Amino acid sequence: MPPRVLVVDDDTRERADLAEMVSALGFQVITAGDGREALTKMAATPVTVILTDLVMPLMNGAELLRELNARGDRTPAVMLTGFGTLDQAISMVHHLKAFWYLEKPVQLGVLRTLLERAVQQYDLVAETERLSRQLSYQGVLGEMVGESPQIKEVFSLIRQVAPTTASVLITGESGTGKELVARGIHGLSKRSGGPVIAVNCAALPETLIESELFGHEKGAFTGAVERRAGCFEQAHHGTLLLDEIGDMPVTTQAKLLRVIEDSKVRRLGNPNDIPIDVRVLAATNQPPEKAIQEKRFREDLYYRLNVFHIHLPPLRERKQDIPTIATALIGQLNHKHGCRVTHVSPAVLTRFDLYSWPGNVRQLRNVLERAVIMAGEGEILLRHIPGALVPAPPVPQEQSDDLLRVRVGTPMNEVEEAYIRLALAYTKNNKHRAAELLGISLRNLHNKVRAYAQRANPAANSAEA
Numbered sequence: 001m002p003p004r005v006l007v008v009d010d011d012t013r014e015r016a017d018l019a020e021m022v023s024a025l026g027f028q029v030i031t032a033g034d035g036r037e038a039l040t041k042m043a044a045t046p047v048t049v050i051l052t053d054l055v056m057p058l059m060n061g062a063e064l065l066r067e068l069n070a071r072g073d074r075t076p077a078v079m080l081t082g083f084g085t086l087d088q089a090i091s092m093v094h095h096l097k098a099f100w101y102l103e104k105p106v107q108l109g110v111l112r113t114l115l116e117r118a119v120q121q122y123d124l125v126a127e128t129e130r131l132s133r134q135l136s137y138q139g140v141l142g143e144m145v146g147e148s149p150q151i152k153e154v155f156s157l158i159r160q161v162a163p164t165t166a167s168v169l170i171t172g173e174s175g176t177g178k179e180l181v182a183r184g185i186h187g188l189s190k191r192s193g194g195p196v197i198a199v200n201c202a203a204l205p206e207t208l209i210e211s212e213l214f215g216h217e218k219g220a221f222t223g224a225v226e227r228r229a230g231c232f233e234q235a236h237h238g239t240l241l242l243d244e245i246g247d248m249p250v251t252t253q254a255k256l257l258r259v260i261e262d263s264k265v266r267r268l269g270n271p272n273d274i275p276i277d278v279r280v281l282a283a284t285n286q287p288p289e290k291a292i293q294e295k296r297f298r299e300d301l302y303y304r305l306n307v308f309h310i311h312l313p314p315l316r317e318r319k320q321d322i323p324t325i326a327t328a329l330i331g332q333l334n335h336k337h338g339c340r341v342t343h344v345s346p347a348v349l350t351r352f353d354l355y356s357w358p359g360n361v362r363q364l365r366n367v368l369e370r371a372v373i374m375a376g377e378g379e380i381l382l383r384h385i386p387g388a389l390v391p392a393p394p395v396p397q398e399q400s401d402d403l404l405r406v407r408v409g410t411p412m413n414e415v416e417e418a419y420i421r422l423a424l425a426y427t428k429n430n431k432h433r434a435a436e437l438l439g440i441s442l443r444n445l446h447n448k449v450r451a452y453a454q455r456a457n458p459a460a461n462s463a464e465a
Contacts, residue, residue: 003048003119004028008038008064009080010056018051018080018106025112035059039067042075043376046338049118050077051102054088062088065096071340071377074125076118078102144180145328146321150313154181161308162188167260169305170283172312175362178283179241181310186239191279194238199231202247209252211268214259220269232265235278245282245305246291253298260304280305315357315364322352322364329365330380333372340377344368347382350436355389417452420445 005027009015012033019029030045032038036059038052054061061079068075076099079092092098099118102110146152161168162185170178179198186196204212211221215230231240242248248256259265260280264273282305284291291297315322326344334341344352348371357363371384420438427433435445 002026002028003115003122004030004045005049005051005115006030006032006038006041006047008032008035008050008052008056008061010034010053014053014104021106021108021111022051022115025108025115027115035061035064035067038064042073042338044338046335047075048122049099049115050075051080051115052077053080054092055082062092062096065092065098069096072342073340076121076125078114078118080104080106143328144177144184145324146318147324148318148321150318151321154310154312157308157310158184159188161185161310163190164308165279166307167279167305168281168308168310169288169302170281170310170312171288172283172285173314173360174285175360176312176314177361178285178312179243181312182239182241182281182283185281186279189239189279191238195235196239196241197231197235198241198243200243202244206249206252209249210255213252213256214265215267217267217269220267224269227267230265230267232259232276232278233274235276237277239279239281242280242282244284246284246286246288246297250296250298253301257298257301257304315360319353323349325361325364326352326368329368330372333369337369337373339372339375341372341375341380342378344371344380345382348380348385350432351382351385351389353433354436417448420448420452424449 005022007015007019007022007029008031009018010033015031015033019031023029027049030041030047032041034056035052038050039059041047050064052061052064059067061077065077068077079098079101081088081101082104090101093101099121100114102114144151144155146155158181168182168185170181172178182198183196186192199212201209211224211228211230213230213232215228215233216224218224218227242256259276262273263276263278265276266273288297288302288306292299292302323344326349330341330343333339352364359366367386367389368380370386371380374384375381420434423434423437424431427437431442431445431449435442438445
């Protein structure tokens with residue numbers, strides 16, 4: 001897609017002429033009549049370069065640049081100057097960080113050069129910000145980020161198996177990122193220059209899955225109006241991910257095993273084998289052993305695929321990764337929707353930490369996508385989060401160690417103290433989380449804990465006095 005240039009000028013004729021020139025140079029163009037309209041257009045549509053007049057009513061070029069700087073927007077802006085405004089334009093290049101200035105009447109060759117250089121500046125800034133975010137993650141592999149011991153172990157396994165030719169079985173709940181693991185393995189392998197093809201075995205009807213995997217000849221069955229290469233042929237010299245392998249029909253599993261072992265595929269309707277060079281990765285959200293016991297998954301295929309096993313932990317078991325994942329996702333979602341969200345508020349992160357995330361990282365992404373759209377810019381607050389995102393029950397009923405049992409007749413102040421100590425133990429002495437669970441302020445919790453300590457050690461309290 002060509003870079004998009006925002007042309008800002010209050011003179012209708014000059015604006016139209018300038019837009020025509022920019023369009024003739026191969027750029028996309030949107031226009032605005034003043035700085036306020038320009039900000040509105042930028043909120044709706046991301047732009048690569050701003051080409052703005054200096055003198056305008058309502059909001060002039062200088063005010064527009066000041067507002068963009070205040071928002072942290074680094075989109076390069078070229079100032080258009082007329083008679084008597086050149087000194088102002090040069091001043092703005094230095095003080096307001098405009099990219100450069102352009103004197104009227106505009107010359108096409110000079111305009112082309114400035115716009116091309118401004119686009120290069122935009123790309124350089126975007127790449128610098130991307131690398132800065134990546135370095136700040138501390139744990140990055142492809143599109144996967146995290147700092148927890150669990151995800152770092154996954155990264156280590158990916159790096160170990162990627163250079164080999166071994167088949168890999170990736171397990172984990174839905175939404176944990178199994179396809180990202182497969183793409184990480186492919187990206188670090190010698191096949192990274194080849195294709196990576198993913199097929200969801202659960203999404204294909206039994207009558208079509210063999211055609212999808214192995215291909216077919218014209219007339220092989222009703223509706224086969226032309227020859228079609230299957231996923232194995234499409235992934236030649238690359239990687240094929242068989243997602244939700246446990247949902248593949250058992251009859252197809254037998255044919256799949258033969259293809260993997262022989263490195264040859266036979267299209268439906270064709271008696272001849274076609275040699276293939278494909279690395280097969282498989283993923284499932286079901287325990288493979290259970291599927292084998294229920295005769296839904298062939299044991300010989302399981303052992304053929306499970307040469308190397310990588311298990312992705314659910315998000316609830318690595319909640320310390322949520323801030324890092326959120327930062328990465330916000331960057332992607334800002335780019336997708338043209339927003340300028342900077343971060344998630346501490347209150348929202350607390351809510352995220354208390355939630356159980358049954359949909360894992362996929363659910364977190366969906367929640368953040370809605371929040372980014374609602375916030376538009378700045379901070380994601382609690383009002384941007386769905387009301388259904390309520391914390392999981394803090395006390396699991398099946399764990400007796402987390403239950404508080406008291407005798408009838410125990411004074412209420414002792415019951416309260418025991419319950420607060422239980423909450424602190426449950427949160428591993430995280431007072432912010434404990435206060436949230438107890439429904440009291442952090443200051444109130446600190447005061448109560450201090451009172452308990454003084455009551456438990458009155459001698460120390462007297463000595464201090």
